[in-house]
Structure formats: structure tokens, C-alpha cells
Amino acid sequence: MKRIGLAAQVDARTGQSPQRYSPIAWERILSGIDRNGRPQVELMKVLSAALERGELAGGVRLPSGRELARILGVSRNTVIAAISDLVDHGYLVSRERSGVYIADPLPPMATPSAPRQPMDRIDWGARFSVGGIAEAAASTSIPPPAHSFEYGQFDFSLFPIAHWRECERAALGKLEIACWARDMGDEDDVELLEELRKHILPYYGIWSRPDEILITLGGQQGRYLVAQLLSGRGTRAGIEHPGLPDMAKILGVTSAEIRHLPVDQDGLILGDALDSCDTVYVTPDHQNPTTVTMSLTRRQDLLKRAASRDFVVVEDTFETEFVFHEPSLPSLRSMDGDNRVVHVGSLSKLMAPGLRLGYVVASPTVIRELRALRRLMHRHPPGNNQRALAIFIRHGHYRTHMRRAAVELGRRSAALAAALDRWLPDVRWRHRPGTSSFWLELPLELDAGRLSMAAERRGVRVTPGRRFFSGLEPAGNFIRLAVSTLGEYQIEAGIRLLELLIFNLKKGDLGHC
């Protein structure tokens, strides 16, 4: 009794399936197998695919081990190990003295409604409580051109694959799983909290107890949670101008009234506008986008002012993961005698921003409330990543990676500085050693928006400065360049292209006058 045509004879939906398939049928089913992969995995993949296509059904008997070994071209022992694994995991069922069978299939799925053109019978716009963000928050998904001076994107050639893999694997030990795989409620991984407070925070001069720390999904979530807790409707929030565009958008969602506070070469200017704020958001170590570091005197004065006018200071350690390799000024949090500084940082930006890990350090009263808010939002950052990062820090990999990344960024920054001095001598720029970004002031007659559009067409991405000014008195002649993605030897070529564009743009502008 030979069976060849499969699909015609097997109907998974009615369960009318033959109990045995012929060798030729099996050869066809198994023909898609990848002989270089692990036999268990590969066997399971082709069986699943055949079930999915309706070519196989539950109750069908598998060929003998010998027969399978022949078809697959592997040893019989390999086949037996693979089958035993698949039986353990429920794909196959072993019946004594009878053989191995495909396990009973899942019931037929509910008939899916046909793919349809969505047809909204509802005026969504009128129903959005926090509408219009989709326009405001531009996606970062446009693929970068050949020379991208875009900030913050990850250079995956630097990702410590082997070490991270080792730590992920360690986090999958049985005892580790028992710690992180459960719903952790409002908790964080205790081991990550320990590593953080013992081996990371001291670099910022911060010595914290575990109840003063919250793990977040990157620096972004730190900013968002703090804004939601402290800068709601009816409060005033001060932000730097120019500054991080997302900060203004977040405060738009939380309905705070925004005060734009100007910045000079010592950091945030302590003007009168400060005094009416309930909360002030600053990036003292590395002002975004000007790269300015707030001076020690300014830091001390800011904290005095905060105490006398009773406002809260949110210290955002923007890109200071990179500054590990050089002594820094003390963080505001480390100088804070009142417990009124909330310190927000990232742990993954340097390694793989896609991992989304960061932290907030603050008074236990604040952390307790942030923790409760985070629990309602999504409980906690995934436990496996928290535990893997704890192990990564404990094994010393974080420190090493920091050092390597800093050395690499130093090389690239030196190349960019040299290229700017050589090819764009009349452009003024500012850069903090140990970070990835440069803030450029172009000649006044140049429009950074036009330059960036022209550059994008020529394969060079730069960030026009206007977006950091939140629509207020936009200075049109600033751009930001960063060396996060571009290798040392591609930098000069990018700057030469930029120089050519600036030359042409100047000519064109003069032509129009």
C-alpha cells in the first residue's frame, strides 16, 4: 500500500488521516531539513512546518529509527536522541511496542476572519486623551546613509557578544530562573541592585541603599516616570534651552507647564525663571546638545537655590556612561544634603540601547512611589535581562566594555576634531572628551536645515540644531555631529563631503542675494 500524494490524503481538520506514511512521503516531508543544524531542532522544524501545511496530522506513525537515519543521512543514535527529546517535549508520543507517533494535533483554529481593509467607524482623534504625539515623536527608523553622524545609534561591532552570551546563559541556571522568571510585582532583581550600588554608582560619587534605587527601561523611562510623578497638571517644570526634545514632549503628556531655561558655557543659567519651577530637569555632566559640563560653582549654586526656593532637581546623566575613563565633577546627587536631587541614568546605551536598562536614584519616599507607578504600568523590566546584566557587571565585563568603548570613541573624536580643523576651519565647535557628540556653530548665513537636507541626499547625515530649541528663538546655524556609528577612518570623508556642500550652499545663497 503505497501512499505518495500527501495533502490530498490528509485532512487535519476532519482528523481523517492515515496512520502510516510511505518512505517516499517521509522523504518528501523531510526533504526541507537543514543537515548542518542540530538534528532535534531541524527534525522538529520540518515536522511543525508539515503540520502547519496540513501535510501531517496527529496520530501518524513515524518511520523506524533505522529508516529515519537513512532518510536523514545521520547515525541511528543521533536519530534516537532527537526523537527522545521530541517525545519529552510533547511533539511526539511513544506507544509501547508500537512505535513513535506524531502527538495529537491542537484543535483546528477558529476560522480567521479574512484579512480586511480596516474600516474605522469611530472618530479616534476625538477620543485620545493624550493625542497628537504620533506626529510629534518622529520615528528613528529611516535607514542611515553611508556617512551617518547621527547621535546615539549603536555600533554593533562593539557589542561584547561572547561575554553577553556567557551571562545570558548563566542567567538561565535553575536557581537563577527561580529568581527572575516569576512575576516580580513591583520588585527588581536584588543582584542587579547590589552590583549597581557597589560597582557603578560610586563612579558618580553616589553611595546608595537598595531602597533608593529603581531599575528602569533605560534613561528614557527614568525621565518619563519622574515627570509623571513630579510634573503633573498644575506644576511648573524647568528644562534646558536648548535641550533634549523628548523632555518637552514627555512634559506635554504629563500636562506640566514648561519653562525654558537658557544655558551658557557653565551650564544652566540660574535666572529668575528658575524660582517659579516645582521641578528642574538638568544634564550637568554633558549638556545635550551643547556638550557643556556644568561648573562646580554652578552646581553648588543650583543646589543652594533649590534649597532656598524649595524646588526638586532632576539630574539626567546624559551620556556619562562614556565618561568612566576620566575623573568627573561630583554629581549633583552626591552633593545633595537635602535628598532633593533625583538622579537618572542609563546602563545599556553604551552597549546595546535595544536592551533598555537604566536606573533612578532618589529618596526612598520617591522610589517607593515610582515603583508603585511602574508596577501599574508594566510591573518591572524583564527579569532575565536584569539578572544577565548583574552577572555581566560582577564578572568585570561592564568595566572592560566601558574602557574599550571609551578608547574607541576617543580615537573617533580625535579624527573628527582633526577633520573639522582641517576642512571647516571657520566653523566653531564644542566637544566634551569622552563623549560621542560635537556641537557645531556654522557661519551665521548658513541654514542648518537646508544643509542637513542637502547632506542627506549626498549620503551624509547630520542633525540640525533647531530641534533642540523647542520652537523658541530657533538658532538656525547649529548642527550636531556624533561619532557613535561612524568608524575612525570614515570620518574625514564625511567631513570633506560636508565642506563641499557648505561651499556650494554659500555660493547659492550669495547668488540669491
Added chain:
Amino acid sequence: MKRIGLAAQVDARTGQSPQRYSPIAWERILSGIDRNGRPQVELMKVLSAALERGELAGGVRLPSGRELARILGVSRNTVIAAISDLVDHGYLVSRERSGVYIADPLPPMATPSAPRQPMDRIDWGARFSVGGIAEAAASTSIPPPAHSFEYGQFDFSLFPIAHWRECERAALGKLEIACWARDMGDEDDVELLEELRKHILPYYGIWSRPDEILITLGGQQGRYLVAQLLSGRGTRAGIEHPGLPDMAKILGVTSAEIRHLPVDQDGLILGDALDSCDTVYVTPDHQNPTTVTMSLTRRQDLLKRAASRDFVVVEDTFETEFVFHEPSLPSLRSMDGDNRVVHVGSLSKLMAPGLRLGYVVASPTVIRELRALRRLMHRHPPGNNQRALAIFIRHGHYRTHMRRAAVELGRRSAALAAALDRWLPDVRWRHRPGTSSFWLELPLELDAGRLSMAAERRGVRVTPGRRFFSGLEPAGNFIRLAVSTLGEYQIEAGIRLLELLIFNLKKGDLGHC
């Protein structure tokens, strides 16, 4: 020149370190090594620890390969491979014709401020825009007693360690890393979106395009995001009564006005209170906590009512990951002709809630806005977990795991049903096959709160029903039991303990009368 005392002779801070250590010194430094681990990892660990303790410093020369092999008791080739790895990663520096050295240390860290008793000089309570949640949201962290009938906690004996490890490893391929390690902005992993829409959503009868799906950090984030977008200040939200306590808390944070809508044996009752709602949150497949499944007629009527009164329906597929193994009623989203149903689900509850993965399916207009909101909150769920789950589904492991978990839950549920019938025959209970929880109605004179406190002291955890009633007409005689954690053979013992307690409590109550 023999050196023995280490700490005394090396001062990492001043850099005054000897360039060579004696064999005895090295033996002491290396004595902590774990000879069963991977030599690279172990060598790196002891070196890091010695650096940390100040026993080693940058610039110290490593012993020769031969010498190290002797001290460590491994082959010279192993030592050379380990050293080469550590050089690659920057722990060690190889100087030509001179030897291998400990890399230059990081600069001394900023002097940490001493651990201090936090001293808040600020009235935080007055500043919280969303205060008082910390009280309301009880932590789930109290360790469970011997017999825990708590809902939803993870039974890690069911976690598919080997398969998940295989998928995490696959997600660490170079090409995979290039996809997920970057800051993904407002995007999700395209592969997870594909697996979800092709292999998971069809089980609910849903056929979606990628722009109708958002990946979330578990079902909890789906609920939160949707509430923040659609149930802000000035809107009315209907929730089930009794129902999920967190839903009311979330709506408290988003400032919606809440309507409590009663439930009967067919699910949500379609009363007049419904009509004044802007958004109605329902759990049709498995009402929480009553375990009721909404009837087909009720589903049809709810959708008709939603269309005629123009409200939005949020369908929360509470615990229906477990129901894969039996045909279900069509989901509201699959019956929705108007695109007015928002469908919220979990992907990790069944496997490891700590992984925090779930999804929302809705009109592209809604998804676009949720995506923008999520971008401001924390960008995206970690990319490595998204990719690992995509591979897990593609390889068929998700389906298998689902089947195994359903079989196991079925066994446990049967044991609980039998134990209840045998030991507590006058208690009425309700359970939906394929799920983990039971809803028990105790004799009227019993107080569930007192019972649960007494039970906790005797090593049995049950959930009193009162918390599902949001303080309105609390029915005092309900409890919920679940079989998420307790194995089949421990269940009856737990119920016998409960029976004894109820017996004593009744006696005590009668005594008081």
C-alpha cells in the same frame, strides 16, 4: 627578589606598583579560581577581584604561560587561549617581546559620600502628581507558604529551559544583533510581529496586518497604555464588578471616572450604566475573578450596543493563553466590523511572567498613537527578548509549551475539583476548563478575609474575594484559588487544611453568636 605580601606593596591609586609578582604571590591571587569553570571566565574573575581589592594593579606582568599552566593545573594551550581572549577584551595587554601585562586600571573613582541616613528636607507627598499609589498597589513579594493557591505565579518546573536557551543563543547571532541591539525608537521586532500575526492571533480568529499590532511588556502594559490613551481626565470608563483590581487603580492614575458594571453567568450585564461609558473594559474569555465565559449572544449584543451608543470595547484576553487546547468562542476583535475593539493579550504569563511580553491589536490609528506614547515612556520592550520569542514561536516551542502547560493545568484542576467535592461539599465553585483559577462561594456566615488570614498562618495561601470588588458592596464570602504553582499531589493536602480551618472558624463563629 621575592615578593610575598601583596596589598602592602601595591597601591593602585598612586600607580606605584611593582612590575612583577613572585610565583607565590600569583599562587595566592589565583588560589580562588574555580577549576571546573571555563578557564577564560575563571581567570578573568580572579584577576578582577584582585584588582578590586587593590592586590593587583595595571602594568603588572603576568607569569609566563608555562608558569600559569602549572599554577592553574591546566594545559598550556588552555592558558594561551584564555590569555588571548582576555587580551582581545582589554583585560590584559600584550607587549611584543616583553610579555603579557594587566591592562592599565581605570582611574580612581570619585570618593563616594559615606552611606548616610536619608534625610528628606522636602514634603514629597505634597508634590506627587499621582500620589498614594504605593499604598494601593500591594507588593506581591511576601514569600508564599507551603500550600499556595495564589493566582498567576510562575511554576518554574515548567519553564522550557533548553529551548529558551537555544532561542536566546540564536538571537545573539551577528545578524540578529544588528536588528535588535540598536535603539529601535518606536518600532518592534518585525519577526515577532510576523510570528504573532501568523501563528498566535489566528487562534483567536484574528487576522491582522503588522500596523494593527503593538508589542507590550505583558498584558499589564497593554491595559495601562490603552487606558492612558483612551481613558484620561473627563472620560468615563466601565469596568467589570467584580473585576481585576489593577484596572481600577490604573484608571485612577489616568483620572477617568469609573463605572462598575455587574457580571452574571453570561458575563458583563448590558445595563444602562454601559451607555454613558466612553470605554468599556471586559474579559470575555475568562472573567476575572468569576471564571465566567461571555456567551456568544452576549458578545453579539455588546458589539451592537457599542456601535449604537458609540463606545470603545477593550477586550482583555485574561489567561486565555492557556485555552489554546480547546475551541473557544470567537474573540470580540474577530467579530468586530467597526474596528472599535481593542484586543489586549499576554505572551509570557504561561511561560515566565518575568519576561514581560504581550501585545495590543487595534485599529492602525490607535496603534500608531500607542506606539508614540510607548516611545516617550521607554521606547520599546527589550529587543533581545522580542527576537528570542520570535524564534521560540517559529521553532514550534511556543505551541508545544502551550500544550504541555495545558495538560499539566488540566491535571491539577481535576485534582482541585475532586478535593473540593470531597472535602468542601457545601462550597459552590466555578472554573473554566483550561485555566488555572477557581472562584469559590463559601457559606454566607463565613468571612473570607478571616479565613485567608488564618490559612496563611497555617501555611495555606488563598485570595479573599473582597479585593475584586473595589470597595463596593463587598461580598465577604468569596475566595479565589489557583493551581498555577501547586503540583497535582499537593493540592488535596491544602484543601484538607482549609476544610479544618473552615470547620474551626464555623465553631468559633457559632461560639460568638
